[in-house]
Amino acid sequence: MTTVIENDSQKSGRLEVGTPLLEVKDLHVEFHTRDGVAKAVNGVNYSVAAGETLAVLGESGSGKSVTAQTIMGILDMPPGKVTQGEILYRGQDMLKMSNEERRKIRGRKIAMIFQDALSALNPVLSVGYQLGEMFRVHQGVSKAEAKAKAIELMDRVRIPAAKERVNDYPHQFSGGMRQRIMIAMALSLQPDLIIADEPTTALDVTVQAQVMDLLAELQAEYNMGLILILDQKGQELYAIKGLPPNLLKVPAGCAFNPRCDVATDLCRTEIPALHHVTDKDGKELTGRRSACHLWKETLHG
Ligand code: ADP
Ligand code: MG
Numbered sequence: 001m002t003t004v005i006e007n008d009s010q011k012s013g014r015l016e017v018g019t020p021l022l023e024v025k026d027l028h029v030e031f032h033t034r035d036g037v038a039k040a041v042n043g044v045n046y047s048v049a050a051g052e053t054l055a056v057l058g059e060s061g062s063g064k065s066v067t068a069q070t071i072m073g074i075l076d077m078p079p080g081k082v083t084q085g086e087i088l089y090r091g092q093d094m095l096k097m098s099n100e101e102r103r104k105i106r107g108r109k110i111a112m113i114f115q116d117a118l119s120a121l122n123p124v125l126s127v128g129y130q131l132g133e134m135f136r137v138h139q140g141v142s143k144a145e146a147k148a149k150a151i152e153l154m155d156r157v158r159i160p161a162a163k164e165r166v167n168d169y170p171h172q173f174s175g176g177m178r179q180r181i182m183i184a185m186a187l188s189l190q191p192d193l194i195i196a197d198e199p200t201t202a203l204d205v206t207v208q209a210q211v212m213d214l215l216a217e218l219q220a221e222y223n224m225g226l227i228l229i230l231d232q233k234g235q236e237l238y239a240i241k242g243l244p245p246n247l248l249k250v251p252a253g254c255a256f257n258p259r260c261d262v263a264t265d266l267c268r269t270e271i272p273a274l275h276h277v278t279d280k281d282g283k284e285l286t287g288r289r290s291a292c293h294l295w296k297e298t299l300h301g
């Protein structure tokens with residue numbers, strides 16, 4: 001089975017499943033505003049490998065998008081500022097690269113899908129033109145070739161009657177179809193990694209499921225890494241009550257302590273480290289970590 005995957009990935013130029021792609025280490029991002037310094041991202045650690053999906057969960061305002069924007073290099077600086085940490089793409093710190101080196105990675109090796117396709121697409125250019133532009137700019141192909149490739153991509157993301165619709169404008173497509181066009185655009189340069197920031201939030205539930213299925217299918221086919229920031233609609237996860245803290249005045253200790261029913265003095269004074277999580281018998285639960293002083297009590301009762 002492994003051999004088949006390797007052969008496939010060699011043939012298509014895709015990476016082997018499990019190849020480490022991106023590692024975010026102890027990332028800190030803050031915003032310098034008139035009212036003070038807002039600490040938006042405080043020591044984020046995550047990593048994703050080829051063929052792997054990393055789901056990023058967290059309440060609104062917890063820094064999910066800012067982290068993604070920092071990885072993509074589209075964070076406004078100023079007011080944004082990375083004060084600490086590393087963003088390693090295949091072992092190399094993107095924060096230390098020249099602009100040119102970074103450009104080769106962002107968009108080509110790492111692509112992003114945004115929540116709002118309508119504002120990400122240019123309203124006065126046909127979708128075929130915008131898809132084809134990726135190939136014209138990055139690969140220098142002719143106009144006719146670019147159009148053919150655009151149609152191929154539209155087919156790939158299962159937009160019905162792609163050939164007839166290639167000259168249509170973004171507003172002529174439904175929300176779900178527009179999001180497919182965004183996926184097509186992200187795929188156009190065959191990235192290793194896709195970051196999808198709440199890609200289906202604006203869609204109704206049935207269409208959400210279709211778009212997510214498509215994304216998962218393409219990810220598996222191309223062995224891509226996927227960072228999926230999940231909106232929490234329909235998720236059966238426990239959410240802590242109350243509002244996220246004011247980032248200009250983050251509480252001492254754990255940021256959740258004023259809203260937590262079980263917080264102790266330790267929680268009010270010391271920022272919890274990110275712990276490896278174990279089951280009741282002390283066996284490590286791979287891929288699960290917790291930044292809670294009381295993770296053992298919470299997990300094992
Ligand atoms: P989410 O987890 O909901 O995606 P964000 O990453 O968008 O949260 O935002 C994290 C925090 O950073 C929020 O408090 C937000 O107000 C703040 N923030 C984001 N962008 C800016 C900006 N350009 N200027 C000032 N503050 C910002
Ligand atoms: Mg967000």
